[in-house]
Amino acid sequence: MRQPGDQADQAAAGRDPEAVSKFVEGFAAQLVEAGMQRMPSRVFAALLASDSGSLTSAELGEQLRVSPAAVSGAVRYLSQQHMVSREREPGSRRERYRVHSNQWYEALTNREAVLKRWESALSDGVTSLGADTPAGRRMAETLAFFEFVDEEIAAMMERWRVHREERFGQG
Amino acid sequence: MRQPGDQADQAAAGRDPEAVSKFVEGFAAQLVEAGMQRMPSRVFAALLASDSGSLTSAELGEQLRVSPAAVSGAVRYLSQQHMVSREREPGSRRERYRVHSNQWYEALTNREAVLKRWESALSDGVTSLGADTPAGRRMAETLAFFEFVDEEIAAMMERWRVHREERFGQG
DNA sequence: CGCTACTTTCAGAAACTTGTGAAGTTAAGG
DNA sequence: CCTTAACTTCACAAGTTTCTGAAAGTAGCG
Known part of the structure; x- marks a missing residue:
């Protein structure tokens, strides 16, 4: 997929994690204020802020500093609400969670x-x-x-x- | 307007408290589900279900079986959200809380x-x-x-x- | 068919929310 | 002014929610 050290990699992995985190936590806080649970909010914001629009469970856990269990619960909620979809990476047992850029706000209005x-x-x-x-x-x-x-x-x-x-x- | 004992009067005072309470709790539960706090939801539903569209603090406390403190907190929240307005009964230290039938859902959309x-x-x-x-x-x-x-x-x-x-x- | 990499479930600890009683504040009415 | 009805604030107890670690489940791949 990509090699360590190339530009895409920097964008995905590095990308001023500070700035990303600041946005993620800020936006999540607004969602919480509007009545959404904390962890789903954070996961959702993290996906929204990712370049590919999708992250694996492990990436989410690492970025948000939470356990796999917490990711699992949040993702279940979000997919019930049709705010993310889950896809299995072919040839891996890793799952990816994705925001479809149009799907999600339709869900919110929904x-x-x-x-x-x-x-x-x-x-x-x-x-x-x-x-x-x-x-x-x-x-x-x-x-x-x-x-x-x-x-x-x-x-x-x-x-x-x-x-x-x-x-x-x-x- | 109406005489004691006639049908309308029964509707205002007695009005099958059972049925009222059932509606109030049911509607409040839906509001809670949508992210609103419990007590504001119950107070709001109670006002919505009242014939005059307004109740005093004491009436709310009695109907919902909660303390004056709880009513106070709920009402503060609701008026901040512009979902109810407060008015002082002239010549009394009693306060009335009211849903203006158009005001309130504008606030909800708001x-x-x-x-x-x-x-x-x-x-x-x-x-x-x-x-x-x-x-x-x-x-x-x-x-x-x-x-x-x-x-x-x-x-x-x-x-x-x-x-x-x-x-x-x-x- | 079993090993292993991942995900899910579950019981419980920690953190937060919510409602209460009691004390404090405000203002009507004598 | 004082009394007192009514509302508000506050510290705390009860109840809920939320996240974790550990154990159990699932499915790729040899």
Whole structure:
């Protein structure tokens, strides 16, 4: 793949680890603040900051100074959320984890599942408190809002794909 | 408005506390799942399920079976997030907390502050890793995505206001 | 078919969060 | 001004989460 000491190697391995780490920890902190667990956040940020967009379990463990177990847990979570995909390097038992540059933010917007559950809870609320009560009406309106958002987000993502293609070409 | 004992009154005072509580806890659980703290979630859900859209500190404590301290903390958080507003009942030292039926979901969409911080972190990343590196390009694209989303969300909320007015009249 | 390089699972220690009671603060009303 | 209702702050206990090391599982390759 690559030889020790060549430029690509420097970029991948060296690349001012200081700066990389600073970004990784800073961005991860923002994700944590937004409600994501710490370790998945750090792993995700590390992948985002990697040149190839993919790292092995060992590389992640080393870079973040955590155990293989922690990497394993974080990666399981991220792939359940469709924020990374896993691939096996052919002819090795090493696994690589990858951010697909378009896949991941679609996943982030994909609060769709979350919205659906909110909608369902609200709908129950309207029924059990009564559609003709003030509280019921408030909840019905809220429900309508989320339904509206659902549709709008789908349309927005469609527009983004077009916008993106114009600006960046297909990733 | 209404007489004691009539149906609406029953709805406001009694209102099958069982059903209310079930909704409150269920909806709060969904909010928790989405990353919000437990107590703010419960307080918020309780307000949402109240007929008047507002409750006092004491009412919240009683309904949720928690201490005044817990209510105080939750309410501080919610008002920082602009998800509830506080008002003082004139001629009393009681405070009321209120969901404004349109205000609150605007606040929920108002991940704007969150997005801005992500954008700022990404922008730092592009700079420190180099706009001409693969990682830098990936981050620049991500940044572009968030900027796109910012604008789109503003437009979406504008459309919602129109849609809502048509369907519900001004709240 | 077994060795070995990797990954996953699991029990438990450490760190963090969360809610409480109690003391402290503020301001309404006499 | 003093009293007192109401809210807030704080130190701490209880509960949860998170990460680790160790053991178990899996699959390439000889």
